[in-house]
Amino acid sequence: MANSHLTPGVVSGRLKAEAYHDNFSDKEPPFDAHEAAVAADRCYFCYDAPCVTACPTSIDIPMFIREIQTGKPEAAAKTIFEQNILGGMCARVCPTEQLCEEVCVREVAEGKPVEIGRLQRFATDTVMSKGAHPFTRAPSTGKQIAVVGAGPAGLACAHRLAMKGNDVVLYDARQKPGGLNEYGIAAYKTVDDFAQKEVEWLTQIGGITIETGKALGRELTLEALRDQYDAVFLGIGLTGVNALRTEGEDKSHVHDAVDFIAALRQSGDLGKVAVGRDVVVIGGGMTAVDAAVQSKLLGAEHVTMVYRRDRDHMSASEHEQDHAASKGVRIITGAAPLRIVGNGAVQAIEFAYTKETAEGLTLTNETFRLRADQVFKAIGQSLEGTPEGLQLSGRKIAVNGQGRTNLDGVWAGGDCAIGGNDLTVTAVAEGRDAAEDIHASLMR
Amino acid sequence: MADLSAEFVGIKSPNPFWLASAPPTDKEYNVRRAFEAGWGGVVWKTLGEEGPPVVNVNGPRYGAIWGADRRLLGLNNIELITDRPLEVNLREIKAVKRDYPDRALVVSLMVPCEEAAWKAILPHVEDTGADGIELNFGCPHGMAERGMGSAVGQVPEYIEMVTRWCKQNTRMPVIVKLTPNITNILYPAEAAKRGGADAVSLINTINSITSVDLDAMSPEPMIDGKGTHGGYCGPAVKPIALNMVAEIARNPETYGLPISGIGGITTWRDAAEFLTLGAGNVQVCTAAMTYGFRVVQEMASGLSEWMDEKGYSSISDFAGRAVPNVTDWQYLNLNYVTKAKIDQDACIQCGRCYAACEDTSHQAIAMNEGRVFEVKDDECVACNLCVNVCPVEDCITMVRVPGGQMDERTGQTVPDEYGNWTTHPNNPSARAAE
Numbered sequence: 001m002a003n004s005h006l007t008p009g010v011v012s013g014r015l016k017a018e019a020y021h022d023n024f025s026d027k028e029p030p031f032d033a034h035e036a037a038v039a040a041d042r043c044y045f046c047y048d049a050p051c052v053t054a055c056p057t058s059i060d061i062p063m064f065i066r067e068i069q070t071g072k073p074e075a076a077a078k079t080i081f082e083q084n085i086l087g088g089m090c091a092r093v094c095p096t097e098q099l100c101e102e103v104c105v106r107e108v109a110e111g112k113p114v115e116i117g118r119l120q121r122f123a124t125d126t127v128m129s130k131g132a133h134p135f136t137r138a139p140s141t142g143k144q145i146a147v148v149g150a151g152p153a154g155l156a157c158a159h160r161l162a163m164k165g166n167d168v169v170l171y172d173a174r175q176k177p178g179g180l181n182e183y184g185i186a187a188y189k190t191v192d193d194f195a196q197k198e199v200e201w202l203t204q205i206g207g208i209t210i211e212t213g214k215a216l217g218r219e220l221t222l223e224a225l226r227d228q229y230d231a232v233f234l235g236i237g238l239t240g241v242n243a244l245r246t247e248g249e250d251k252s253h254v255h256d257a258v259d260f261i262a263a264l265r266q267s268g269d270l271g272k273v274a275v276g277r278d279v280v281v282i283g284g285g286m287t288a289v290d291a292a293v294q295s296k297l298l299g300a301e302h303v304t305m306v307y308r309r310d311r312d313h314m315s316a317s318e319h320e321q322d323h324a325a326s327k328g329v330r331i332i333t334g335a336a337p338l339r340i341v342g343n344g345a346v347q348a349i350e351f352a353y354t355k356e357t358a359e360g361l362t363l364t365n366e367t368f369r370l371r372a373d374q375v376f377k378a379i380g381q382s383l384e385g386t387p388e389g390l391q392l393s394g395r396k397i398a399v400n401g402q403g404r405t406n407l408d409g410v411w412a413g414g415d416c417a418i419g420g421n422d423l424t425v426t427a428v429a430e431g432r433d434a435a436e437d438i439h440a441s442l443m444r
Numbered sequence: 445m446a447d448l449s450a451e452f453v454g455i456k457s458p459n460p461f462w463l464a465s466a467p468p469t470d471k472e473y474n475v476r477r478a479f480e481a482g483w484g485g486v487v488w489k490t491l492g493e494e495g496p497p498v499v500n501v502n503g504p505r506y507g508a509i510w511g512a513d514r515r516l517l518g519l520n521n522i523e524l525i526t527d528r529p530l531e532v533n534l535r536e537i538k539a540v541k542r543d544y545p546d547r548a549l550v551v552s553l554m555v556p557c558e559e560a561a562w563k564a565i566l567p568h569v570e571d572t573g574a575d576g577i578e579l580n581f582g583c584p585h586g587m588a589e590r591g592m593g594s595a596v597g598q599v600p601e602y603i604e605m606v607t608r609w610c611k612q613n614t615r616m617p618v619i620v621k622l623t624p625n626i627t628n629i630l631y632p633a634e635a636a637k638r639g640g641a642d643a644v645s646l647i648n649t650i651n652s653i654t655s656v657d658l659d660a661m662s663p664e665p666m667i668d669g670k671g672t673h674g675g676y677c678g679p680a681v682k683p684i685a686l687n688m689v690a691e692i693a694r695n696p697e698t699y700g701l702p703i704s705g706i707g708g709i710t711t712w713r714d715a716a717e718f719l720t721l722g723a724g725n726v727q728v729c730t731a732a733m734t735y736g737f738r739v740v741q742e743m744a745s746g747l748s749e750w751m752d753e754k755g756y757s758s759i760s761d762f763a764g765r766a767v768p769n770v771t772d773w774q775y776l777n778l779n780y781v782t783k784a785k786i787d788q789d790a791c792i793q794c795g796r797c798y799a800a801c802e803d804t805s806h807q808a809i810a811m812n813e814g815r816v817f818e819v820k821d822d823e824c825v826a827c828n829l830c831v832n833v834c835p836v837e838d839c840i841t842m843v844r845v846p847g848g849q850m851d852e853r854t855g856q857t858v859p860d861e862y863g864n865w866t867t868h869p870n871n872p873s874a875r876a877a878e
């Protein structure tokens with residue numbers, strides 16, 4: 001008998017084959033030309049537009065929308081890519097409701113922003129689907145730069161450096177480039193293998209050699225890289241995960257959400273990804289939402305997200321919370337896990353309600369139990385394996401505004417470095433800006 | 445409830461909204477449906493003389509320009525007069541008029557510039573029971589090359605002559621439709637009056653090329669790689685038409701000559717504006733061609749609401765009321781000083797006023813902390829540009845600086861009394877005030 005949402009335990013194939021396809025198709029389907037024209041016409045071409053300020057990569061949004069309005073999405077795409085070479089991915093994954101669209105004057109005036117993200121996708125798709133690359137490389141500078149980490153920060157840095165005529169070797173520990181674009185972002189935000197296509201498209205600039213399966217601290221050392229290259233950029237993200245420190249954490253079917261998501265993204269056949277009947281996700285961020293929603297989409301019967309503080313503190317935006325709710329995820333706030341119960345495998349989790357006090361968050365005596373045959377921990381990622389000699393600021397690599405670390409010739413950006421929020425677009429901005437600074441300092 | 449009924453050169457209609465002579469009025473089927481939808485009258489699509497009818501192009505005949513959301517703002521056409529046989533049109537006109545005796549039915553005519561041709565067609569029209577005729581001296585393309593339409597409308601002597609022929613050969617009221625493709629609308633209007641016209645109607649379409657096909661390197665609409673100028677109409681031409689109507693209405697030579705206002709009328713408000721500037725009724729073409737016949741219902745309800753609000757019980761209560769306020773620049777009160785004022789609650793902080801004033805005007809808007817835009821009274825010349833570019837209606841308004849107060853820009857006290865250019869000290873030919 002085939003499995004269904006009622007099958008107990010952690011099993012695969014809970015849904016019919018078509019259902020996987022439907023569930024994991026584009027969350028926001030692309031605009032067709034007419035929809036784009038209608039949406040673009042709503043833009044007021046504001047002066048010193050708030051949306052531009054809100055975009056971490058400062059894309060000239062009114063300009064690209066005007067270029068769409070006037071029938072030249074190709075020009076629009078170029079405007080976008082000049083600031084953000086991962087404008088295609090950002091169009092899909094940016095929490096625009098917290099960025100550009102939040103401050104759109106039409107959001108202020110009517111509660112309906114110009115749909116900037118989808119327009120950006122329209123423009124970038126137009127160019128990317130033709131395979132055309134809008135930039136050409138400057139004459140060679142003869143400089144060689146090592147970029148470690150092929151996530152958004154590393155890719156943006158590598159592209160900008162290569163465009164300016166430098167040669168870049170882009171190392172990554174994983175088997176595929178893309179970083180969390182490939183291993184982290186929810187499947188329904190980046191369908192059709194877009195992350196890999198984007199990397200291929202981006203590297204058309206030339207001058208970028210990708211070496212996967214090479215990790216700093218394993219095959220590579222920072223010292224050697226500094227010797228061998230004119231400069232080094234670190235965009236190694238946050239590969240560590242915060243531990244729950246809860247009794248029973250070691251029971252089977254208790255996983256890190258990021259591992260579950262990475263496996264899901266790499267599965268090739270979602271029908272083979274096992275998911276519980278009763279799934280509990282612990283955490284309140286984007287990762288928690290993505291793990292919860294995707295569990296539900298894989299056919300789990302009950303999925304509950306439990307976050308220790310109140311809703312306002314959740315880092316997942318309201319839009320994302322609503323998305324989770326619309327998929328049938330139940331969100332419980334103000335509760336923290338006490339113990340994970342089970343006999344080998346997890347069977348339930350016990351939670352206590354929390355309360356904000358002067359000393360911080362404390363547990364109350366009010367407790368409850370949730371049935372669980374699978375638990376995902378999504379309480380944050382952390383920097384792992386920092387090369388020696390690098391100064392940290394808090395739990396991240398210390399950098400100045402241009403991404404310079406305390407070590408000469410070493411820059412860092414993206415999630416691994418201090419500053420900015422942990423978003424794809426922020427990583428792109430930091431990678432790009434570091435590249436500009438690297439190039440400028442090498443040309444002196 | 446306001447009474448919308450109108451009487452124009454003795455022709456009665458239940459409302460002042462007529463369909464202009466054009467495709468919407470080219471056949472019985474259309475006109476019947478137009479009347480069912482509520483149009484007060486129609487001017488039938490222009491008839492030519494007996495014999496084989498004209499032919500139209502078989503490729504596209506319209507070009508257009510659009511505003512945001514592809515809203516049609518201007519339409520251009522290279523259509524000729526009716527391409528259906530005269531007898532068919534006459535038969536249909538007769539049938540429609542018989543079934544809709546309460547609606548106005550005027551027949552537009554264009555025949556060669558010879559008395560015999562006009563003499564020949566007029567009895568046929570009379571025979572249909574139509575209420576009047578409109579002489580099409582306006583069509584700017586195709587017919588003009590054959591010595592008709594705007595070729596006549598551009599020569600005041602011809603207008604006068606043909607008008608006189610018609611007046612001498614028919615008992616029907618004669619409306620002369622004017623072309624705007626002239627330097628001064630008063631010459632043809634005065635000529636029509638001299639010829640005995642009962643009224644003028646205006647405007648017909650304006651010579652135009654709406655766009656160029658950049659691949660084919662040809663004007664649009666393109667017929668097999670070539671284009672020709674067409675006649676422009678729709679919302680974009682309204683300001684031109686309004687001005688021409690006002691000029692005729694306030695000109696002593698033509699004062700009192702009934703005017704049928706045409707050009708870009710799309711809403712009740714447009715219609716009201718034409719009526720206040722001296723039109724006795726209005727004619728509509730593009731709005732109907734864009735949205736269908738039903739738009740007349742909005743025009744009627746809107747006009748009626750507005751009249752009720754204002755306490756006007758009939759059209760004559762407000763017709764022509766704005767005419768006395770159309771003056772020459774030199775008589776405008778230079779002591780009327782206003783300043784732009786931005787309503788901060790209504791402002792959505794788009795900054796368009798700032799870009800406009802800072803880049804192209806008088807640097808009179810400050811962009812303060814937090815995108816708060818404020819007018820600097822000491823720089824504002826009250827040009828109104830900010831008002832016009834602001835996407836929020838009534839967010840920016842012009843507020844008068846009362847007499848006796850200082851105009852912060854000039855440092856001078858605003859005089860209480862009226863003062864215009866004719867008496868201004870900077871005017872070399874200033875007359876002493878009486």
Ligand SMILES: Cc1cc2nc3c(=O)[nH]c(=O)nc-3n(C[C@H](O)[C@H](O)[C@H](O)COP(=O)(O)OP(=O)(O)OC[C@H]3O[C@@H](n4cnc5c(N)ncnc54)[C@H](O)[C@@H]3O)c2cc1C
Pocket residue numbers: 093094095148149150151152153154171172173174177178179180181184185186189214215216217235236237238239258261286287290385413414415416421422423424425427
């Ligand atoms: C589940 C999940 C969902 C997310 N969803 C969104 C979203 O919808 N929108 C959004 O804007 N952001 C989202 N984010 C955040 C976003 O993915 C990150 O902010 C962004 O990917 C950071 O880019 P990065 O280049 O700094 O790091 P990463 O994308 O993490 O890339 C780092 C790369 O470095 C490599 N690496 C690490 N250590 C080494 C080493 N020692 N040697 C060599 N290579 C190494 C890794 O393999 C990886 O490829 C999400 C994050 C997660 C975890």
Ligand SMILES: Cc1cc2nc3c(=O)[nH]c(=O)nc-3n(C[C@H](O)[C@H](O)[C@H](O)COP(=O)(O)O)c2cc1C
Pocket residue numbers: 464465466467489490519520521523524525526552580582583621647648649676677678679681706707708709727728729730731
């Ligand atoms: C396709 C088309 C054909 C027209 N044909 C005639 C015509 O045969 N006779 C005429 O007097 N005016 C003709 N006109 C002009 C209209 O009657 C009217 O004067 C003009 O369109 C301006 O009004 P509007 O802005 O409401 O369209 C035509 C206009 C259009 C768009």
Ligand code: SF4
Pocket residue numbers: 783784800801805806807808809819820823824825826827828829830831
């Ligand atoms: S009215 Fe003209 S000068 Fe005054 S603030 Fe507006 S745009 Fe500037």
